[in-house]
Amino acid sequence: MKYINEYRKPSTIKKIAKEIHIAAEQIPHTVNLMEVCGTHTMTIGRFGIRQLLPQNIKLISGPGCPVCVAPDEYIDTAIALSDNTDTIIATFGDMVRVPGSFSSLEKEQAKGKDIRIVYSPLEALDIAKGNPLKKVVFLGVGFETTAPTVALVIKKASVSEIKNFLVLAGHKLITPAMEALLEDREVKIDGFICPGHVSAVIGAVPYKHLTNLFCVPCVIAGFEPVDILEAILLLIKNLSINSNSVEIQYKRAVKEDGNRKAQEAMEEVFDVVDSEWRGLGMIRESGLAIKKKYRDIDAKYGLPVKLRRSKSRSECICGDILKGKKIPPACKLFGKACTPENPIGPCMVSSEGSCAAYYKYGG
Numbered sequence: 001m002k003y004i005n006e007y008r009k010p011s012t013i014k015k016i017a018k019e020i021h022i023a024a025e026q027i028p029h030t031v032n033l034m035e036v037c038g039t040h041t042m043t044i045g046r047f048g049i050r051q052l053l054p055q056n057i058k059l060i061s062g063p064g065c066p067v068c069v070a071p072d073e074y075i076d077t078a079i080a081l082s083d084n085t086d087t088i089i090a091t092f093g094d095m096v097r098v099p100g101s102f103s104s105l106e107k108e109q110a111k112g113k114d115i116r117i118v119y120s121p122l123e124a125l126d127i128a129k130g131n132p133l134k135k136v137v138f139l140g141v142g143f144e145t146t147a148p149t150v151a152l153v154i155k156k157a158s159v160s161e162i163k164n165f166l167v168l169a170g171h172k173l174i175t176p177a178m179e180a181l182l183e184d185r186e187v188k189i190d191g192f193i194c195p196g197h198v199s200a201v202i203g204a205v206p207y208k209h210l211t212n213l214f215c216v217p218c219v220i221a222g223f224e225p226v227d228i229l230e231a232i233l234l235l236i237k238n239l240s241i242n243s244n245s246v247e248i249q250y251k252r253a254v255k256e257d258g259n260r261k262a263q264e265a266m267e268e269v270f271d272v273v274d275s276e277w278r279g280l281g282m283i284r285e286s287g288l289a290i291k292k293k294y295r296d297i298d299a300k301y302g303l304p305v306k307l308r309r310s311k312s313r314s315e316c317i318c319g320d321i322l323k324g325k326k327i328p329p330a331c332k333l334f335g336k337a338c339t340p341e342n343p344i345g346p347c348m349v350s351s352e353g354s355c356a357a358y359y360k361y362g363g
């Protein structure tokens with residue numbers, strides 16, 4: 001297939017759905033397949049993929065929405081940095097509405113803090129160049145998809161004359177989170193639909209550790225309905241013969257070894273560290289911190305931070321949703337107090353969040 005319409009063609013979709021139904025008859029019990037990536041969650045909702053599946057095949061959403069997993073502490077730190085009058089915060093748009101423990105960047109912006117939305121870390125570097133008397137802090141969040149670009153900008157800044165550019169490191173690694181979910185006995189996952197964009201960088205190799213350790217099949221999928229249905233079919237076929245392989249459905253973008261250059265950029269700039277995930281808690285070796293060599297650019301060391309925290313918690317159940325333990329309609333605020341216009345938790349804020357997908361497209 002060459003064109004996007006071919007990946008959305010109703011006759012192809014019906015054909016694969018039929019094959020899924022036939023293959024699922026070989027499995028006498030219910031299986032839970034987790035789509036790890038927020039973009040997959042949106043495609044599943046938008047194209048009604050859940051409704052095409054047999055009763056015994058359930059799709060559950062995982063922790064692959066980058067802003068949803070940023071913990072309160074990260075948002076609180078960004079807000080504390082914005083308290084410095086000589087500091088500009090530069091961030092991707094979704095981040096401004098994510099709640100910390102007592103406020104959000106959007107609310108702080110309304111109070112007059114200099115918080116700007118950018119589309120790339122390079123744009124943040126340009127802001128730093130144009131504002132030499134200010135410190136510009138870029139919020140480095142996301143997974144392996146965005147980490148290489150941020151790494152390259154950190155390298156570029158380190159050899160440039162721009163000395164007022166900093167990064168607040170908050171990147172996460174996807175496979176340690178998948179491992180943490182598999183270790184959690186309250187979450188039953190029989191197979192993973194793995195993220196296509198992340199896998200374009202990391203390749204298929206890191207998932208092999210998971211399949212070997214936990215005996216669950218993984219399929220790396222693209223983002224169109226046919227991609228996702230093909231991935232589901234491959235997972236069901238693997239489950240029916242007890243095979244725990246890692247397969248690449250998204251062959252047009254993902255190579256077995258991933259993108260070596262992007263991996264090298266990350267390895268040069270970041271250390272792998274333990275990291276706190278919203279809803280999932282502290283996960284071993286699941287985050288990226290800026291290496292000592294680039295400490296001048298690390299906002300954690302370069303600026304004073306007077307952290308304000310609040311212990312008051314809302315009734316948001318994003319944590320359980322990110323683990324696949326509950327679905328959004330189980331939250332009593334869903335569609336009532338919490339909507340995309342007035343989001344209470346990050347799963348409703350982000351365009352890739354499960355609550356936003358359920359709200360927009362239904363279950």
Ligand code: SF4
Pocket residue numbers: 315316317318321328331332333334335338339343344345346347348349355
């Ligand atoms: S509906 Fe809103 S409050 Fe409820 S879990 Fe989702 S984001 Fe949180």
